[in-house]
Amino acid sequence: MLSDWAAKTPWIDFLAKDPAIRSNTSVCLKVVDADIAALPADQQAAFAKALASALEKQGVALDIGAYRDAPPGLRIWCGATVETSDLAALTHWLDWAFATEKAALEGRPARPPPLQGREPTRDGWASLRSQ
Numbered sequence: 001m002l003s004d005w006a007a008k009t010p011w012i013d014f015l016a017k018d019p020a021i022r023s024n025t026s027v028c029l030k031v032v033d034a035d036i037a038a039l040p041a042d043q044q045a046a047f048a049k050a051l052a053s054a055l056e057k058q059g060v061a062l063d064i065g066a067y068r069d070a071p072p073g074l075r076i077w078c079g080a081t082v083e084t085s086d087l088a089a090l091t092h093w094l095d096w097a098f099a100t101e102k103a104a105l106e107g108r109p110a111r112p113p114p115l116q117g118r119e120p121t122r123d124g125w126a127s128l129r130s131q
Helices: 002-007 041-057 084-106
Strands: 012-014 026-031 074-077
Touching: 002 012, 002 026, 002 084, 026 041, 041 074, 041 084, 074 084
Parallel strands: none
Antiparallel strands: 012 026, 026 074
């Protein structure tokens, strides 16, 4: 599911280029947008952290940032406890977070979050599943 989304999303790619060595459970992604990639390393890291922070503030994803010693990016748990529909919903939020943070970087207004007005439930973003 995430492979299909990443293939059609120009701003993101897998940290591991070779599909044979990618983890299926702890999926690591990096921001490859040309404007972001052109930033100094510390600003790229700050951008990735801002993505994770924006998602956490919306109650959509927790602990989604890359490992401390890994290149800047995102890490998504895709183990057996995660529903495919939740990952599909998350991709919309990822696109929103990217657009929001890039707009902030460029001094433009951000768009509202997807599914605005729906509150996450105690179990995280399961309530935000696509219908």
